Every structure is written in structure tokens, then in C-alpha cells.
Amino acid sequence: MNDLESRLEAEYESALDAEAPPCGVDVDLARARGRTLRRRRSRRTAAAGSGLLAVALSAVIAIGLLPGVGLGHSSAGTASGDGDYSGESVPPADDPLATRVTFGWLPDGVNVAGAMTQYPDIGDVTAGGAGMRFTASVLPRGQKWAGNCPTAGPQPAVAQCDPPAPEVNGRTAYWVIEPGNPEAQFGGVELRWQYADDAWADLDAAVPSTMHPAPVSELMHRVAENMHVSRFRAVPMPFHLGKVPAGWQFMSADWIDGPQGRQASADPGDWYGASLMIGIAGSGPGSGAMRVSASPAAALFTTATELKMVVITAPPAHTQTLTVDGHPAIIFTDSDHTALVVHGVNGFDVVVEAIDPVGLALAGTASGIVDYYHTITVLGTDRATWTTHVLG
Amino acid sequence: MVAAEGEAAYTAYVAMRLPWLRRVAFLLCRDWHRADDLVQTTVTSLYANWGRVGRMENLDGYARKVLVNSYLAEQRSPWWKRVAPHGAAFEAAAAGDSVPSSAGQSDLESILDLRAALRALAPRQRATLVLRYYEQLSVEETAHALGCSAGNVKSQTSRALATLRCTLGETGADQGPSTEPQGPLVTIESVRPGGARL
Numbered sequence A: 001m002n003d004l005e006s007r008l009e010a011e012y013e014s015a016l017d018a019e020a021p022p023c024g025v026d027v028d029l030a031r032a033r034g035r036t037l038r039r040r041r042s043r044r045t046a047a048a049g050s051g052l053l054a055v056a057l058s059a060v061i062a063i064g065l066l067p068g069v070g071l072g073h074s075s076a077g078t079a080s081g082d083g084d085y086s087g088e089s090v091p092p093a094d095d096p097l098a099t100r101v102t103f104g105w106l107p108d109g110v111n112v113a114g115a116m117t118q119y120p121d122i123g124d125v126t127a128g129g130a131g132m133r134f135t136a137s138v139l140p141r142g143q144k145w146a147g148n149c150p151t152a153g154p155q156p157a158v159a160q161c162d163p164p165a166p167e168v169n170g171r172t173a174y175w176v177i178e179p180g181n182p183e184a185q186f187g188g189v190e191l192r193w194q195y196a197d198d199a200w201a202d203l204d205a206a207v208p209s210t211m212h213p214a215p216v217s218e219l220m221h222r223v224a225e226n227m228h229v230s231r232f233r234a235v236p237m238p239f240h241l242g243k244v245p246a247g248w249q250f251m252s253a254d255w256i257d258g259p260q261g262r263q264a265s266a267d268p269g270d271w272y273g274a275s276l277m278i279g280i281a282g283s284g285p286g287s288g289a290m291r292v293s294a295s296p297a298a299a300l301f302t303t304a305t306e307l308k309m310v311v312i313t314a315p316p317a318h319t320q321t322l323t324v325d326g327h328p329a330i331i332f333t334d335s336d337h338t339a340l341v342v343h344g345v346n347g348f349d350v351v352v353e354a355i356d357p358v359g360l361a362l363a364g365t366a367s368g369i370v371d372y373y374h375t376i377t378v379l380g381t382d383r384a385t386w387t388t389h390v391l392g
Numbered sequence B: 001m002v003a004a005e006g007e008a009a010y011t012a013y014v015a016m017r018l019p020w021l022r023r024v025a026f027l028l029c030r031d032w033h034r035a036d037d038l039v040q041t042t043v044t045s046l047y048a049n050w051g052r053v054g055r056m057e058n059l060d061g062y063a064r065k066v067l068v069n070s071y072l073a074e075q076r077s078p079w080w081k082r083v084a085p086h087g088a089a090f091e092a093a094a095a096g097d098s099v100p101s102s103a104g105q106s107d108l109e110s111i112l113d114l115r116a117a118l119r120a121l122a123p124r125q126r127a128t129l130v131l132r133y134y135e136q137l138s139v140e141e142t143a144h145a146l147g148c149s150a151g152n153v154k155s156q157t158s159r160a161l162a163t164l165r166c167t168l169g170e171t172g173a174d175q176g177p178s179t180e181p182q183g184p185l186v187t188i189e190s191v192r193p194g195g196a197r198l
Helices: A003-015 A027-050 A213-225 A258-264 A356-363 A366-373 B004-029 B032-048 B059-074 B086-096 B105-119 B123-134 B139-146 B150-168
Strands: A099-102 A111-118 A124-129 A132-138 A173-177 A188-196 A199-206 A228-233 A239-241 A248-256 A273-280 A290-296 A309-311 A318-324 A327-334 A337-345 A348-355 A376-378 B083-085
Touching: A003 B004, A003 B105, A003 B123, A003 B150, A027 B004, A027 B032, A099 A132, A188 A213, A199 A213, A239 A273, A239 A290, A273 A356, A290 A356, A318 A366, A327 A366, A337 A356, A337 A366, A348 A356, A348 A366, A348 A376, A356 A366, B004 B032, B004 B059, B004 B123, B032 B059, B059 B123, B059 B139, B105 B150, B123 B139, B123 B150, B139 B150
Parallel strands: none
Antiparallel strands: A099 A228, A111 A124, A111 A248, A124 A132, A132 A199, A173 A188, A188 A199, A239 A376, A248 A273, A273 A290, A290 A348, A309 B083, A318 A327, A327 A337, A337 A348
16 A cells, blocks of 8 residues: 555544534435335336336326416316326427326315426426425326335235225225325325226325324325326426437426425425426436526525525536626536526526536537527516427 | 334444444545435435345445445536535535644645545545545445446546545646636635525
């Protein structure tokens, strides 16, 4: 071992000499989120097993409160799976946030507040408020969730490992998490049911943990019975990407409707707005090379000149201030990430990020990422102006 | 759901290994707040997969791999997830720059130089060095943790050490990778404190 290697070892030990701050790890939260991961994985497993992912370019999700889509509270309010949910329905190629489900009824104070789609996974739509959250998703006909069966050995049929629930619109239903289940943290409850022949839906919720199981079951069933599944309907987004490189495709998209959506999110973060990631086809779920995000201006900056946050990513990010089309802007760069933030564009703070060698090759330089930004049309914060023609 | 005995085993394992996971996470990112986030992700993943990984012989190896992957994946995460309020940044900087009280002036400068040089390394190289020189893993074990080949670990280690030497001026070259901002910059110090998060 040479001197530098010896110094490294000593450095690592000395770096840990100082007393660490109190541990901020929340094991209960890890359990709660771990259960969510397990559920999502079981959905992916089910979807992958079906061999039908070729048509799953986008989500099979619920949505509402969006221009051109409806308000989430469907006027029909009848049984879910009532006809036009055909498996032949495919999402529009130019709008990744296409949806198939609408909430027909939600409790007072609960509104649709977010949606997520990730290729090639299914997506979610979330409603929240009044201390509750409801996240809905459906699978195409022929696909099933794996359920809470043992991971080893022959897999029993869906629902054989889960407690039965009262029927939903006269069809089979089961609990993934039963109301009142002592293992369910934060009032978690989850219901799955057959919304049509050989077609399944899921409603994952968090309700006040003080609610008794019976009214929780009643509430879940009322929301479930009034969900509508239809053909894909495009959900508008607040920007249009004029340049999608050849061979690239949509990878993921999110929409979180302000603080309410943030609170309603199953995985609450600090951000809200609309976000879209594109990347090389076939590079796998969760990957992508360019990300475009728009969040209401002042979410990132309180004023044009006052930056409220700092980058703490090491190594120290290079930070360059500039003006783009008259708007104050900042470029952050590090070894594998370049981000441009442009403030106050039609009411939005816009973030364009180049990630990984592919993204950096396209727009890794300051001029490159500004050039890419100029291919994006940012619409106003008025949802009536948003577009379903998002890509290309 | 994780069965009752699984819950107990998970709780026991996390309670026992949390300090170790925090230490490794801190050495990767040099920020206790981020380290806790990385460990949070790790123990979440452990729970989600406990039915399978709880029976593993080398559970520490799995946990380490998840932690390192979380750290590397964080480098690809959205920009807004990589920012923090001013106060946290300074706390982090303070924690990251702690040095032994017994260190003399020259030792202090040497330690701080080395830490600055480590921060300038690419994330994968930093992870490689932590696994090799703190965790004392072999090349093969490091390759397993990073999900790459042994040859790749050797080359990453070699390049990282060469970069450190260059940055520290040990080869006579003083033109190592610059950690100074370039162009018209906003530095951490110029950012006003007290900002709210997004």
C-alpha cells in the first residue's frame, strides 16, 4: 500500500471521528414505502408476464380535473368497466400522460391532484384532500397483479393469497391491505377488483388512521364503484417538446397539482408541476437522458434574483448565471448532469436537464442546453392553454 | 406483508446495522443529511425485498450494494432533489470538514486538501475508493457491490488515485480537475439564507 492509499484510509477514519448528528432515518416510513414498492413491483411482474407491454407505452391510469379530460367527478357515476375500455386502445403517441380512468365520485374536499406514468410500467392518478389520498390504476385486459403470494414456488391464481372484499359492482374483489390492518401504517388500505371480464383495477388509499374499518371499507367501495375505465384520453401538459432525437422515446411523465397534489402524493417530495423524461428506446424503465420540467414560477425562486436554494451535490457544481430570452436563468453542471433553470417563462420556472453521456452529448454544454431549451414551447399556467400535443 | 418473524428480523437487522450504513453513506456523499436519505432508501428497499433478502447469507453485502447503487442513482435524480436549504448546506459542509482536534496545521491542510480532492472525483470513483479503502473490500467484492467487472474496478481505482495525485500536486502537475466555479457564478456563500424549499 502506497502513501496515498494509507492517507485515504486514515482520512476515512478521521472523517468519521466527529460526532454524527442524530439519525434521521425513519424505519416506520421505510416499512410503509417498502410496502408500496412491493405493490408496484407486483404490478410490474404481472404486466411483464402478460406479454402485452408493447402497447403499454403509457399509463393505464385515472385522471380528472384536466382540460379536455373532465373534472374527475364523472357525471355518469355508474359501474366501472362499462364498455369502452378496449385492450386495442393505445395511448396517443404525442402525449405520454394519456389516461384510462376517471374518478366518478370522491369525498368532499378530495380532488384529483396528480398523475404519473413511467414506461413501460403502468401509471397512477392520485386524488387528495381532507386528510385522505386515493391512487387509482388499472391493468389492460388479460393482465393481473401477482398479489401477496409467496415469491417462491408455484404462483397461485390472483386473489388466492389475499383476503376477500365485498364485491365491487357485482364482481370479485380482494384486499391487498385490509381496513384496520395493524401492519398498515398511516391508515393505508388497498382494494383490487375485477372491473370487467379478465380486467383488474386497484385503489390504493390512505385515510385517517382513526377511522373504523367499516366506514373505510364503505368509502373505498364507493370510490371504486364509481370509477370509470375508458379508452386512453390525452392529458394536457404545459409544454411542447419540438425536438425528440431519432430513436428516442417517452420514458416517464409526472403531473403534481400544487401543494395539494404534493401532500396527496404517496411519495411526497418537495416539487410540484409537470415533468417529462425522454431517452433512448430500450434503455429500460426509469432511465432517460433529457428531462423537462415546469413548475409554477416562484416555486424555485421567490424573486428573479434571489436564489433560495443551493446545490449541495458534490463535487461542487459549477453554477453559471445568465439571461435567456430576457428571463433570469442558471446553469448547473457537474460530471454527469447539466441543468438549466429559466425563471418566469409564462408563469413557470422551467428546468431542462441533460443526464448521462447520451443527454450530455445532446445538450451537455451551456450553449447546447440553451439551444435545446429553445425547442420547447412553454404554455401558460392557465390549464385551458395546455396541450395534448407534447412530443414532436 | 412481511410476516411477523420477518418483521422482527428486519427490525433487528436495521437496528444493528444502521450506524454502519450511515457511516458508509456519509463517506460516499460527505453530508449527513444526504447520508440519512441514502440509508432511508436502503432500508426501504431492504423491507420491500425482505422476504427474499432476509434469508441471504451475505445480507451486509446486499445492503451495501443497495446503498452504493442508491448513491450512484442519486446522481441521475432530478435537479430539484439535489438541492437543499442554505442552512442544511452549511451544516453539511461543517460536518464534512470536521477534522481531528489533534491535527496540526500542516496535517489540517493536508486533510482538507485530500477531502477537496475526493469531492472532485466522479461519483463512481468516489464509491470505488470508499469500498476499497474504508470497507476494505477486495476488487471482486467491490465489483459485486458496484455491479461491474473486476477490471473496471481496477481501472476506476487507478484513475481515481491518479486524479487525486494530480489534484494534490504529487506528480508535479498542478493542473488537476478544477473544483473552482467558472464563468459568472453564484457561489454557495452568495446565496441568501433562510430560503424555503420548493
